[in-house]
Amino acid sequence: MNDIDSAPMPQGDLALQVVAMPRDTNASGDIYGGWLVSQMDMAGSVTATDVAGGRVATVAIEGMAFLTPVHVGAVVTCYCDVLEVGRSSVRIVVEVWINSKHDGDPIKVTEGEFVFVAIDEKGRTRAISG
Template sequence: MFDDDQEPLPAGELALQTIAMPADANFNGDIFGGWLVSQMDLAGAVSARKVARGRVATVAIDSMAFLRPVPIGSVISCHTQLLDVGRSSMKILVEVWITDHNDHRAKVTEGQFTFVAIDETGRTRPVPKDNCA
């Protein structure tokens, strides 16, 4: 049964985890949004490669929403969830949660990334259907 007092949890599985470092921050000590998007793209690619069983490329990022700043030193956890699979494409939800110096956890952003499976020449190829849940 759902408990209304229960804290929300990340959707999907942990695909990437790293630490927000000073080189990736602005003068206020907050992490650049572009750096965070690059981490999300890497996490989505990790998941898409599993589904595609090989090389993938990012073709679109939809519905980005930044909810709060990310301070230096936060542990960044990117969670992914497969939303849809087409002939060669995969739509993946990427949520980013941080854990701060006091072990408080919070969702900071999410976005929908679309990847396509590609062959060794960079042309699209079908996603193996037996690998789609």
């Protein structure tokens, strides 16, 4: 987050936008956390695939906390920021944002650190060519 700004804004590049649908809700009508994690994984894999120049696999997810529920109809937006590129891995922070139902202001839902490893056509770890 940018400490200079009074209003937080997404960090990183837009990687995915999807509308939260009724089929993605729990009994209370809120979007499942697991559904959000799957969207984050897809967004991160898009970025990691680009960085790695090919197929990747998710190997770790760290540091997630949900800050606010997501309502049906919300446009869920995932932003990715590459933290580190290793010999065969890519570490990415994925942030999820929605717009407020009331005033349209951006609201941060969650963020997590995803680690992907580059793999070859046989599913074995491969080096990322730089």
